[in-house]
Amino acid sequence: MYIYLITPYSAVDQYVEEERFEAAVEACVHLMNWGVEVYSPIVHWHVPYRKALDSGFKWTGDYRFFKEQNTTMIAGCRQAWVATIPGYKESFGVQDDLAEAGRCSRDSYYLNFERLVKGEDPWKLLSSTP
Numbered sequence: 001m002y003i004y005l006i007t008p009y010s011a012v013d014q015y016v017e018e019e020r021f022e023a024a025v026e027a028c029v030h031l032m033n034w035g036v037e038v039y040s041p042i043v044h045w046h047v048p049y050r051k052a053l054d055s056g057f058k059w060t061g062d063y064r065f066f067k068e069q070n071t072t073m074i075a076g077c078r079q080a081w082v083a084t085i086p087g088y089k090e091s092f093g094v095q096d097d098l099a100e101a102g103r104c105s106r107d108s109y110y111l112n113f114e115r116l117v118k119g120e121d122p123w124k125l126l127s128s129t130p
Contacts, residue, residue, distance in 0.1 A: 001078035003031070004106075005040040006098065008091035010063055016087075021046040023085040023113065030116050034123075039077065041070050063093030074100045080108040083116070084130065 007024045011017050024042040031038045045066060052059045059065060070093075074080060080101035088094050101108045109126040116122055 001076070002037040002039045004074050004077035004080045004097075004101070005031070005038050005042075005111075006080055006082040006088075006094050006101075006108075007040065007042050007085055008087035008094050009042045009046075010091070010093060011087070017046075020085065020087065024083070026117055027083045027085070027111070027113060030119070031122055034121060036122060039073055041066060041073065045069070063091075063096060067096070070097060071100055074106065075104045077101075077106055080106050081111045081126065082108065082130075083111050083113045085113045089130065 005024065005027060007020060007027065009017055009020050009024075011020070021042055024040050024046075028038050028040050028043050049059060063070075074097060080097065082088055082094060082098065098108055109128060110130045111122060112120075112125040112127070115125050
């Protein structure tokens with residue numbers, strides 16, 4: 001079973017969304033390098049979301065738009081990890097994903113993003129508090 005990686009995404013500034021996407025990709029790369037099976041909704045949906053907008057679809061892109069997809073994936077995960085990238089404390093989506101993990105009886109942890117991208121073992125970077 002996989003780890004569901006929770007990261008913030010939605011922002012008024014598209015540049016911030018792009019930065020958050022890149023951080024989620026970087027976290028996934030490092031986790032996979034350590035053999036962690038990981039699913040990130042941000043990594044999975046960022047490119048299709050941008051393509052949909054370019055194609056004229058009316059996707060809102062906010063968390064509520066993707067909530068059903070996220071809920072299904074959280075239900076199937078082993079654990080939920082919040083990568084501590086900038087914006088995670090303020091993000092409605094992060095808080096809602098954490099609550100959903102609780103409803104699904106999935107353990108959730110905070111993953112120190114800065115130390116992860118320096119190459120440290122992710123299993124040693126987990127904490128039950130931010």
